[in-house]
Amino acid sequence: MSSNTPPNQTLANPQAPRWWLWLVDRVAAIPAHAWAVMLVLLVMPLVADDFFLFQIFGWTFILGIVALSLMFLAGYGGMVSLIQMSVAGLAGYMVALFGDSGTTISLGLPWWFVVPLAMVIATLFGSLVGLLAVRTEGIYTIMITLAMASAFYYFTRQNYTIFNGYTGFNLVLPPDLFGVNWREPVPFYYLTLVAAGLCFLLVTYVSRAPFGLALQGVRDNPRRMAALGFNVTAHRVAAYAFASALASVGGILLVWQNAQIAPGTAGIHATFDILIIAVIGGLSRPSGPFLGAFLFVLLSTFAPDVLRAIGASGERYKMLIGGIFLFVVFVSPDGLLGLWERWKAHLTRDDMARGKGETRP
Amino acid sequence: MREFARQHPVWSGIAIVVALFVIWAIFAPWPEGFEAIFGRKRVFLNAVFSGITLGALYFLVASGFTLIFGLMHNVNLAHGSLYLLGGYLGYEFAEWTGYWLLSFVLVFIVVGCVGMAMQVLVFRRLEGQELRQTLVTIGISVVAADLMLWAWGGSSYQVMSPDWLRGPMELPLIAGYGRDGELVYLRYPKVRIAILFAAIVIGIGIWMALNRTRIGMIIRAGVDDRDILGAMGIPISRVFLGVFAFGAGLAGIAGVVGGTFQSIAPGEDTRFLMASLVVVIVGGMGSLQGAAIGAVLIGLAEQLGSVYMPTYAVVLTFLIMAAVLAFRPQGLMGRRG
Numbered sequence: 001m002s003s004n005t006p007p008n009q010t011l012a013n014p015q016a017p018r019w020w021l022w023l024v025d026r027v028a029a030i031p032a033h034a035w036a037v038m039l040v041l042l043v044m045p046l047v048a049d050d051f052f053l054f055q056i057f058g059w060t061f062i063l064g065i066v067a068l069s070l071m072f073l074a075g076y077g078g079m080v081s082l083i084q085m086s087v088a089g090l091a092g093y094m095v096a097l098f099g100d101s102g103t104t105i106s107l108g109l110p111w112w113f114v115v116p117l118a119m120v121i122a123t124l125f126g127s128l129v130g131l132l133a134v135r136t137e138g139i140y141t142i143m144i145t146l147a148m149a150s151a152f153y154y155f156t157r158q159n160y161t162i163f164n165g166y167t168g169f170n171l172v173l174p175p176d177l178f179g180v181n182w183r184e185p186v187p188f189y190y191l192t193l194v195a196a197g198l199c200f201l202l203v204t205y206v207s208r209a210p211f212g213l214a215l216q217g218v219r220d221n222p223r224r225m226a227a228l229g230f231n232v233t234a235h236r237v238a239a240y241a242f243a244s245a246l247a248s249v250g251g252i253l254l255v256w257q258n259a260q261i262a263p264g265t266a267g268i269h270a271t272f273d274i275l276i277i278a279v280i281g282g283l284s285r286p287s288g289p290f291l292g293a294f295l296f297v298l299l300s301t302f303a304p305d306v307l308r309a310i311g312a313s314g315e316r317y318k319m320l321i322g323g324i325f326l327f328v329v330f331v332s333p334d335g336l337l338g339l340w341e342r343w344k345a346h347l348t349r350d351d352m353a354r355g356k357g358e359t360r361p
Numbered sequence: 362m363r364e365f366a367r368q369h370p371v372w373s374g375i376a377i378v379v380a381l382f383v384i385w386a387i388f389a390p391w392p393e394g395f396e397a398i399f400g401r402k403r404v405f406l407n408a409v410f411s412g413i414t415l416g417a418l419y420f421l422v423a424s425g426f427t428l429i430f431g432l433m434h435n436v437n438l439a440h441g442s443l444y445l446l447g448g449y450l451g452y453e454f455a456e457w458t459g460y461w462l463l464s465f466v467l468v469f470i471v472v473g474c475v476g477m478a479m480q481v482l483v484f485r486r487l488e489g490q491e492l493r494q495t496l497v498t499i500g501i502s503v504v505a506a507d508l509m510l511w512a513w514g515g516s517s518y519q520v521m522s523p524d525w526l527r528g529p530m531e532l533p534l535i536a537g538y539g540r541d542g543e544l545v546y547l548r549y550p551k552v553r554i555a556i557l558f559a560a561i562v563i564g565i566g567i568w569m570a571l572n573r574t575r576i577g578m579i580i581r582a583g584v585d586d587r588d589i590l591g592a593m594g595i596p597i598s599r600v601f602l603g604v605f606a607f608g609a610g611l612a613g614i615a616g617v618v619g620g621t622f623q624s625i626a627p628g629e630d631t632r633f634l635m636a637s638l639v640v641v642i643v644g645g646m647g648s649l650q651g652a653a654i655g656a657v658l659i660g661l662a663e664q665l666g667s668v669y670m671p672t673y674a675v676v677l678t679f680l681i682m683a684a685v686l687a688f689r690p691q692g693l694m695g696r697r698g
Contacts, residue, residue, distance in 0.1 A: 080492065132683055135690040139436045139491050140646070143638050146438070147682060150635035155675040165672075268631040272499055279496060316511065322503035329496045330486075 041193055050185035056301060058185075058257055060293045061192035065199050065250035067278040067289035069243035072203050075283045076212055077239040078219035081133065083145040085274045086152040087126040087244045088251030089266025093156070093163055094118035095172060095252050096261050102171030103164055111175035119248040126244025127237060134236040149271045157263040168262030172255050183256065192253055196290065199246050203286045206242065215239050276325045282335025291336060296321065388534065390544065400669075406534060406547050408668040409661065414553045414622070416660025417560030421615035422633050423640040423652045424567060425608030431584045431647025432604050434491050435484060438498040441634030442505035443609050447472045447616025448625035449509060452518045461523045461621075468617050469610040476609025480602050502630065510627050517626035520617060526552040556618050563611075564653055571649065580604060584647055639678060643685045645695025654693055 045053060066088045074080045098107050099114040109117075133144045156163040174182040174191075182191055206212045215235050217225045222232045255261045264270070273296065281292025303317035332338045366373040387409065391402045426440045447468045454464035479501070487494045529548040571577035579600055582590045591597040619625065619633070636659065644655025662681055666674030685692060 132686040135686060139434070139495050142438075142492075142495055143436055143646075144642060144686065147635060147638040147642055148679070150631065151639070151675055151679045151682070154632075154635070155673075155679070158675060159672045161672060268635070269503075272503060275496070275499060276503075316507060318507040319504050322500050322507065326497060326500035326504070329493055329500060333490075333493060 045186045045189060053189040054185040054257070056297055058188050058192045058253075060290065060297045061196035062250050062253045062257060063274070063277055063296065064290035064293035065196055065253070066247050067274050067281065067293055068196075068199055068203060068286055069246035069250070070274055070278045071281075071283050071286060071289045072206075072246065073239055073243045074278065075285070075288075076207055076215050076219060077236060079133070079141050079236065079239070080275070081130070081145045081240070081243070082142060082149050082271050082275060083126060083129045083133075083152075084243065084247045085271045086149045086266045087122045087129075087247040088254060089152070089156070089261070089270075090125050091118045091122035091248035091251035092172075092255030092261045092265065093169070094121050095255050096169035097162065099172065101169040103167075103169050105161075105164055106169065111177075115252060118252060119245060122248035122251065123241055123244045126247065127241040130237050130240025130244070134233055134240070146268075146271070149266075150268050153263055153267050153271075156266065163263070166263065168260060168265070169255075170260040172259055172261060174256040183259070188257065192257075195249055195253060199249060200286050200290070203246070207286070211235070211238065276321065278335075280325060280328050280335055282337030284334055285337060288335055288337045295336070299324070403547065404668060407549075408664045410547075410549055410553070412661035412664035413657060414557050414660070415664060416657035417557045418615060418619055418622070419633075419636045419640050419660055420560055420564060420653050420656035421618060422612055423637040423644075423656055424564070424649060425611035425615075426637040427641045427644070427647055427649065427652045428567075428580075428604055429608040430641065432580060432587070433484070433601055436491075436495045436498070437608075438495060438634060439479070439502040439505060440498075440608075440612055440637055441630035441632070442502045442509070443472055443476065443612035444616040444619065444633045445509060445625065445627075445630040446475065446505070447613025448520070448620035448629065449513050449518065449616070450613065451617030451620055452520050452625060455520050455617075461521070461526075464520070465614055465617055468613040472613025472616075473606040473610035477602055477606045479609070480605040484601075484605070485598065502634070506627065506630055509630075515627055517624040518620060519624045520620035522552045522621050526555055530554065550622075553622055556622055559618070564649075568649060576600075576603075639682055642682055642692060645692025648692065648694040648696075651692055651694030 044057065048057070066084055069087075070081060070084045073084075095114055095118045096103075096106060098109045098117055099111060100106055100108050129145060129148050132148075133141050136144060156168075157166060159165065174188075176182075180187050182188055207216075214225065214230055215238075218230065218232050218235050225235075226232050254265070258265070277292040277296045278289050279292070280295060281290065282288030299321050300317060303320050304315070307316060307320070328335060328339075332342070334341070387406065422440070422444055425443075426437065429435060429437050429440075450471055451464045451468045454467045455461050458464065458467075483497055483501070484494055487497065528551060530551045532547045532549055534547045569577075571581060579590065579595055583595075583597065583600060587597060590600075615633070616625065619629065640652055640655040640659050642655075643658060644651025644653070658681060659678055662677045663674060666677040670677070689695075
């Protein structure tokens with residue numbers, strides 16, 4: 001088998017295992033600018049300070065993961081679900097409840113049991129909401145998931161036996177794996193980077209896998225897909241389950257970053273923030289949410305200082321974010337990525353026009 | 362209803378028994394053993410009345426929401442902001458003029474104008490793009506919440522009710538037995554009775570306007586098929602404008618009402634947005650009767666829930682919504698389509 005062949009012949013060898021060929025093809029298909037972004041992100045700890053690594057990039061990756069789950073549902077499934085932040089919040093709450101925290105309610109179970117359990121519970125919750133939401137379509141989905149998200153928020157606020165009410169949980173720390181304190185800026189940066197990278201790859205893979213293609217077919221024409229024998233409801237609910245698993249990853253990282261969780265973490269404003277991030281970035285590809293998250297984090301971190309510097313009140317940064325969101329929705333339905341692409345198309349069109357002009361006698 | 366009774370004798374029987382039991386529980390004095398299980402009757406009656414009053418308030422907010430949705434298929438997620446704006450403005454007007462009733466008129470006009478501005482500046486430009494319209498309303502609600510926080514700060518306001526509505530009144534409902542064995546009647550704040558009464562009057566008024574007037578006919582036709590209505594020569598954009606202004610004005614009035622019997626503070630906008638969403642989902646999107654039924658159901662569920670199972674009250678609301686979505690996705694009074 002291939003293990004006997006010398007390494008320099010592996011690529012040319014038609015006997016190489018299929019997964020290896022597949023992998024090589026996939027890696028070769030990565031465009032140059034993606035390599036550049038990856039390189040920059042990997043060496044970021046050399047140049048950025050702790051605040052940037054932990055607060056800006058850590059938070060960007062976490063919000064990006066949650067927004068990515070919304071992007072998956074909205075972009076590939078055509079379902080704008082506002083439940084994603086609640087799913088993330090539930091995963092965070094479950095980590096706090098079953099693991100260790102500064103509250104007596106916590107059960108203190110080991111992390112390798114708690115993390116999968118939290119993901120499973122959050123995924124089940126997300127799928128259940130999906131099961132109810134897919135019975136209706138379009139803007140109804142927004143209404144129903146928003147109603148469920150706010151019900152979740154008010155429930156966490158008034159329930160003391162599971163969610164510890166107003167105060168929530170504090171001192172929720174990541175496990176001390178391999179003797180590393182994962183809340184140190186550099187380890188946390190890499191932890192969130194790897195998680196975000198894996199989620200990004202997973203979404204990219206699923207979007208091209210048979211399931212993702214069928215889901216996009218369901219988005220474009222559910223009746224035709226049903227006539228072709230695809231189970232439309234099952235595809236949609238499965239999309240919710242997948243997106244909820246992604247969101248739960250974000251939620252667990254979020255509770256580790258903040259070291260605490262309270263109702264406001266998954267409140268209605270947080271829900272809207274995720275939607276704003278996904279829409280600003282662009283709902284048509286997986287890189288959009290991360291771009292949107294980066295912009296959102298930069299704005300909400302530095303806008304108060306900038307506003308104060310120009311003489312305005314620093315508390316008005318929410319208005320700024322809302323205004324930018326309104327602007328993006330008005331100008332480009334496809335977010336910043338859409339703007340960028342249209343600009344690129346515009347440039348190429350200019351080139352072509354110019355080229356035509358030159359060749360004409 | 363008759364068809365249902367003929368086809369489902371068992372369910373009808375159960376419904377009759379439940380209805381009789383509820384009527385008995387409200388009107389008759391409770392025997393001792395019963396009070397031992399369910400607590401005091403006064404608590405129960407108060408929860409029921411608070412639930413119905415809260416339902417009346419929810420109806421005021423949700424009726425505008427459902428009218429706008431039914432006609433324009435636009436989920437106005439800034440509806441809660443209109444409610445909050447109405448509450449703040451009502452407080453200002455009531456302080457300034459000293460007349461509580463006058464503030465309703467002023468708030469209706471001002472918030473109605475805000476709604477008109479939204480319709481002209483925003484929704485007309487994104488005609489037919491329902492998702493983008495909804496996204497825009499989210500942006501508006503974020504900006505509006507921040508603007509109002511700026512203008513009125515984080516403290517809560519209470520609109521003062523006039524003197525003639527202050528204090529309790531006695532209702533002809535038995536709350537229990539007094540110390541000497543005489544019957545004690547339920548005492549309930551006058552202002553809440555007035556709110557309940559006003560909501561019923563407004564509800565009937567809208568229903569009459571929708572079902573008995575020419576404009577109502579146009580609106581109902583628009584709910585069914587707005588394209589054909591436009592093709593028949595009705596100035597549909599003016600109808601949209603009017604309905605949007607009316608729905609926004611109703612939300613504003615509801616804000617004054619809410620500010621009188623509860624209070625007005627940041628965060629109330631999302632609370633009432635959620636309430637309208639749930640009411641409209643339960644009752645059926647675009648249906649006025651559905652909004653009324655849903656509002657009373659959710660109001661009762663919240664109040665009874667907070668009395669009898671304090672930390673799980675929201676679950677009751679959630680379960681009602683989930684049950685409706687599971688068995689009747691179009692809502693109790695909604696139509697498929």
